[in-house]
Amino acid sequence: MFEFTKYEALGNDYIIIDPNQYDVPMTADIVRRICDRHLGVGSDGILYGPFIEGDRIRLRIFNPDGSECEKSGNGLRIFARYVYESKYVKSQTFSIHTRAGEVVANILDSKEGLIKVLMGSYTFQSEQLPMAGAPREVIQEPLELDGETLRVTCVSVGNPHCVVPLEEISRDKAFQLGPRLSSHALFPQKTNVQLMKVLDSHNIQIEIWERGAGYTLASGSSSCAAACAAHRLGLVQSPVTVHMPGGRLEIEIDRDGRISMTGTARSVAQGVFTPEFKARLRG
Numbered sequence: 001m002f003e004f005t006k007y008e009a010l011g012n013d014y015i016i017i018d019p020n021q022y023d024v025p026m027t028a029d030i031v032r033r034i035c036d037r038h039l040g041v042g043s044d045g046i047l048y049g050p051f052i053e054g055d056r057i058r059l060r061i062f063n064p065d066g067s068e069c070e071k072s073g074n075g076l077r078i079f080a081r082y083v084y085e086s087k088y089v090k091s092q093t094f095s096i097h098t099r100a101g102e103v104v105a106n107i108l109d110s111k112e113g114l115i116k117v118l119m120g121s122y123t124f125q126s127e128q129l130p131m132a133g134a135p136r137e138v139i140q141e142p143l144e145l146d147g148e149t150l151r152v153t154c155v156s157v158g159n160p161h162c163v164v165p166l167e168e169i170s171r172d173k174a175f176q177l178g179p180r181l182s183s184h185a186l187f188p189q190k191t192n193v194q195l196m197k198v199l200d201s202h203n204i205q206i207e208i209w210e211r212g213a214g215y216t217l218a219s220g221s222s223s224c225a226a227a228c229a230a231h232r233l234g235l236v237q238s239p240v241t242v243h244m245p246g247g248r249l250e251i252e253i254d255r256d257g258r259i260s261m262t263g264t265a266r267s268v269a270q271g272v273f274t275p276e277f278k279a280r281l282r283g
């Protein structure tokens with residue numbers, strides 16, 4: 001019997017702790033210890049589930065800093081694969097309940113780990129992110145950052161995102177702007193950040209700074225958010241391929257304003273914690 005499973009989706013790695021296999025109270029401190037890349041197993045977050053509630057499957061998602069978030073695109077593809085392969089569901093299409101509501105996962109190719117997730121709707125309304133100030137849609141709004149004025153488009157896809165369209169983007173630029181934007185006073189619950197370069201009418205490239213995680217090689221909800229922002233700004237048409245350092249995702253935005261995301265998720269390890277580490281988890 002395994003106590004944790006590790007997967008990665010385009011280099012965005014998650015550890016699944018399945019409470020039906022190994023139950024441990026998921027405190028912020030325990031999350032931080034497991035996710036620590038030097039002192040723990042190491043990951044960009046924890047997927048804690050499935051919680052089986054009647055015919056509902058519920059998932060809780062944690063960032064490596066111990067905070068709990070509403071949604072994770074890569075996390076949902078990973079979790080969908082786990083739930084399907086662990087035989088919690090029989091159908092290749094099933095719902096998963098997150099803090100941001102219900103999403104529908106569709107296992108397109110179980111061997112290749114290709115999964116599509118209907119991620120739900122999106123909004124640019126400031127109060128939905130949330131974002132300080134009068135209720136408004138945040139579209140190319142000027143934002144002062146240490147004397148520099150950036151134009152930002154902010155979108156919630158269940159979790160908050162701040163998209164910064166730029167001519168040129170880089171990892172260095174993400175390290176430079178990401179932490180300051182992520183914890184900017186405008187965002188009372190902080191935000192995920194994407195630096196976005198539009199390549200053509202169906203392709204964008206992003207660099208990511210995740211709330212509660214920092215720099216990551218890929219992010220599914222970030223891909224959805226950046227595609228929605230580029231779409232709203234009239235820079236792209238659906239479908240949009242989002243290019244990230246860790247790989248690509250296909251995002252579709254339908255006429256009713258619903259997003260779907262298609263991409264892979266791959267397993268890495270199944271493991272048990274040593275008694276010594278478990279003692280440290282229990283503090």
Ligand SMILES: N[C@H](CCC[C@H](N)C(=O)O)C(=O)O
Nearest residue numbers: 069072073074159219220221
């Ligand atoms: N890696 C995730 C994002 C996790 C979201 C989290 N960083 C937050 O909203 O706090 C993804 O693929 O969507």
